[in-house]
Amino acid sequence: MATKLLLTFAICRLIVTVGLTLDPTELLLLGVDAQLSVDPTDVIAASLDFGLLTGAQPPLAVMHPASSQDVAQLVKAAYGSNFGFTVSARGHGHSINGQAQTANGVVVQMSGSKGGSGVASGRKPPHPRVWPQERFVDVWGGELWIDVLRSTLQHGLAPKSWTDYLYLSVGGTLSNAGISGQAFNHGPQISNVHELDVVTGKGELLTCSEEQNSEMFHAVLGGLGQFGIITRARISLEPAPQRVRWIRVLYSNFSTFTRDQEYLISLHEQPASQKFDYVEGFVIVDEGLINNWRSSFFSPHNPVKISSLEPNGGVLYCLEIAKNYHESTASTIDQVFLVFGTSGISFNVLNSKLWLMTEMQEVESLLKKLNFIPASVFTTDLPYVDFLDRVHKAELKLRSKGLWEVPHPWLNLFVPKSKIADFDKGVFKGILGKSVVPLPHVESRIEDDERGGWVVW
Numbered sequence: 001m002a003t004k005l006l007l008t009f010a011i012c013r014l015i016v017t018v019g020l021t022l023d024p025t026e027l028l029l030l031g032v033d034a035q036l037s038v039d040p041t042d043v044i045a046a047s048l049d050f051g052l053l054t055g056a057q058p059p060l061a062v063m064h065p066a067s068s069q070d071v072a073q074l075v076k077a078a079y080g081s082n083f084g085f086t087v088s089a090r091g092h093g094h095s096i097n098g099q100a101q102t103a104n105g106v107v108v109q110m111s112g113s114k115g116g117s118g119v120a121s122g123r124k125p126p127h128p129r130v131w132p133q134e135r136f137v138d139v140w141g142g143e144l145w146i147d148v149l150r151s152t153l154q155h156g157l158a159p160k161s162w163t164d165y166l167y168l169s170v171g172g173t174l175s176n177a178g179i180s181g182q183a184f185n186h187g188p189q190i191s192n193v194h195e196l197d198v199v200t201g202k203g204e205l206l207t208c209s210e211e212q213n214s215e216m217f218h219a220v221l222g223g224l225g226q227f228g229i230i231t232r233a234r235i236s237l238e239p240a241p242q243r244v245r246w247i248r249v250l251y252s253n254f255s256t257f258t259r260d261q262e263y264l265i266s267l268h269e270q271p272a273s274q275k276f277d278y279v280e281g282f283v284i285v286d287e288g289l290i291n292n293w294r295s296s297f298f299s300p301h302n303p304v305k306i307s308s309l310e311p312n313g314g315v316l317y318c319l320e321i322a323k324n325y326h327e328s329t330a331s332t333i334d335q336v337f338l339v340f341g342t343s344g345i346s347f348n349v350l351n352s353k354l355w356l357m358t359e360m361q362e363v364e365s366l367l368k369k370l371n372f373i374p375a376s377v378f379t380t381d382l383p384y385v386d387f388l389d390r391v392h393k394a395e396l397k398l399r400s401k402g403l404w405e406v407p408h409p410w411l412n413l414f415v416p417k418s419k420i421a422d423f424d425k426g427v428f429k430g431i432l433g434k435s436v437v438p439l440p441h442v443e444s445r446i447e448d449d450e451r452g453g454w455v456v457w
C-alpha cells in the first residue's frame with residue numbers, strides 16, 4: 001500500500017514537472033516494485049557529483065532499485081515510451097563532469113539503496129555472495145568496493161585489482177577501468193571480471209562473459225555507462241594478504257625514475273617473490289612534506305622537506321611500491337626497520353613482531369636494483385585493509401576541514417610512452433615546478449601501464 005502511494009505521488013510530481021511531455025500512464029507500467037522518488041533531497045543529490053562543476057538540472061525522479069528486474073522495468077518503459085525519457089545509472093557519484101546525471105529523465109541510484117531515502121518498501125539489493133572454492137564474488141552493481149572487501153575478507157579472500165579509493169561503486173569503476181598500483185600485475189579491474197548481468201538499452205536483462213554475449217561484455221566494461229547498466233558483477237579473488245610493507249623512494253632525475261618504474265613493471269610475469277605487489281609514483285611540486293592528500297605517509301614529527309633533497313627543475317619524483325605478506329607463512333622475527341644510507345641498505349631491528357625475514361630479503365634485493373636518491377627511502381608497515389583504504393583516512397581529514405565537498409577540476413590523462421619525457425619537461429618542470437603561486441589542488445600522480453603508456457592523474 002505504502003509503495004503504491006509513493007508511486008502515485010511520484011507520478012503526480014512528474015506530471016506537474018513536465019506537463020504532458022511524459023505520459024504518466026507509461027510510468028505505471030513500471031509496476032509496484034520500482035522505487036521511484038521525487039523527494040527533493042534525492043533529486044538534488046542525484047544532480048551533484050564529486051566534481052561539483054556542472055550545475056546540472058536535477059533529474060525528474062530518482063529510482064532506488066532493489067533488483068535487476070527493477071532496473072529492467074524502468075529501462076523498458078523508457079525504451080517503449082512514445083515521448084521518451086532518459087535513464088542514467090549512478091553509482092557513488094564520484095565522477096567529475098556530470099557523467100552519471102540526466103536532466104529530463106530518471107537517475108538510477110545504484111549505490112546507497114540499502115537504506116537511503118526513497119526506499120519505501122524495505123526491499124534491498126542483494127548482499128555480496130562469496131564463492132570461496134571458485135574464488136569469486138557476485139556483487140550488486142552499486143556495491144561499494146570497501147563493502148566488497150569487507151565481505152570477501154570474511155573468507156580470507158580479496159579482489160586482486162583496486163582503485164586507490166574504495167568508496168566507489170563496482171559499476172562506476174567497471175564503467176571506466178579501475179586502475180591502481182596492482183594493474184601492472186593483474187590488469188585493471190575490468191580485466192578481473194568473470195561475468196556480468198547487464199540491463200540493455202531495450203530493458204533486457206543479459207548475462208554476459210567472455211563466452212556468452214561477449215560483445216556486450218566488452219562494450220560495458222570501460223563503456224562509460226553507455227551500453228547498459230551493470231546490475232551484477234562476478235569478480236575474481238585471491239587469498240588476502242595480512243600486511244603490507246609500503247615504501248617510497250625519491251628521484252630528482254625523471255629518466256632514472258621512469259627507467260626504474262618500467263623495470264619493476266617488466267617483472268610482472270616473475271614469481272611473486274621476485275616483484276612488488278604494487279607500483280605507482282607521483283610528482284612532488286611544492287616545498288611541503290612528502291605527504292599528499294591521498295595518504296599521510298610520514299609522521300608530522302618526522303617531516304621531510306623537499307628542499308633538503310635538491311630537486312631538479314623544482315620537482316621530485318616519488319616511486320611508490322608495496323610488498324604484501326602473510327604473518328602466518330613464516331616465522332616472525334622482531335620488526336626491522338629499513339635504513340638506507342649512502343653506503344647501501346641495512347636493516348635495524350626494532351621491537352615488535354611484524355616483518356618477516358624472507359620478505360625483507362626479497363625487498364632488499366629488488367631495491368638494490370633501483371637508482372633512487374640515496375638516503376631517500378621511507379617505509380611503513382600496516383595491515384592490508386589500512387593500506388587499501390588509505391585515501392579514506394585522508395578524506396576524513398579533509399572533510400573535517402571542509403575541504404572535501406569543494407569543486408574538483410581534475411584531469412586524468414593517458415600519455416604515450418614516447419611523449420612522457422616531453423610531458424615532464426613541459427608540464428611537471430615547465431609549469432608546476434616554476435609556479436610561484438601555491439597550487440592547492442594540483443597533484444600529479446603517474447603510473448606506467450604495461451602497454452607502454454603512462455597514466456597521469
Ligand SMILES: Cc1cc2nc3c(=O)[nH]c(=O)nc-3n(C[C@H](O)[C@H](O)[C@H](O)COP(=O)(O)OP(=O)(O)OC[C@H]3O[C@@H](n4cnc5c(N)ncnc54)[C@H](O)[C@@H]3O)c2cc1C
Binds near residue numbers: 096110169
Ligand atoms: C577520490 C577519488 C579517487 C579515485 N581514484 C581512482 C583510482 O585510483 N583509479 C581509478 O581508476 N579511478 C579513480 N577514481 C575515479 C573513479 O573510478 C570514477 O570516477 C568512477 O566512475 C567513480 O565511481 P562511482 O561509483 O562514483 O561512479 P559514478 O560517478 O556514479 O558514475 C560514473 C560513470 O559510471 C556509470 N555507471 C555507474 N554505475 C553504473 C552501473 N552500475 N552500470 C553501468 N554504468 C554505471 C555512470 O553512468 C557514469 O557514466 C577516483 C575518484 C575519486 C573521486
